[in-house]
Amino acid sequence: MTVRTPLAYVAVAGLCIALHNAVVILADSVGMPLWFAVLLSFGIVACAGYVLHGLFTFRQPLAAIGLVRYFIAMSANIPFAFVATWFWHEQVDLPMTFAAPIASVCMLALNFLLGRWAIVTPTRWTELR
Secondary structure (H helix, E strand, C coil): CCCHHHHHHHHHHHHHHHHHHHHHHHHHHCCCCHHHHHHHHHHHHHHHHHHHHHHHHCCCCCCHHHHHHHHHHHCCHHHHHHHHHHHHHHHCCCCHHHHHHHHHHHCHHHHHHHHHHHHHCCCCHHHHC
């Protein structure tokens, strides 16, 4: 791993966090339930995250199997995002404009590890040896 990888990760993660927060905050402002906002955000951010991390963070060719692995890995975010956002919004009673970004920061390390596994893992059986 070079110095470039963490810097690229932070840049792409920042874009993904901003996109996630925009979707969740906008969905909340129009009255969508939190579970729907989190699922909507997942679909949008997972697509963008896979492409951006694949091209810029890990510099790997994009492949269908990598996208599937990335979606599976990032699906761990669905319950985590819901619980973290629910905690900060409902239990701590922060407005969504604060709750969503705080919950997002809580998810950074998990996303790096899962994203790296999904994108960098060899895709052919011959590469596994």
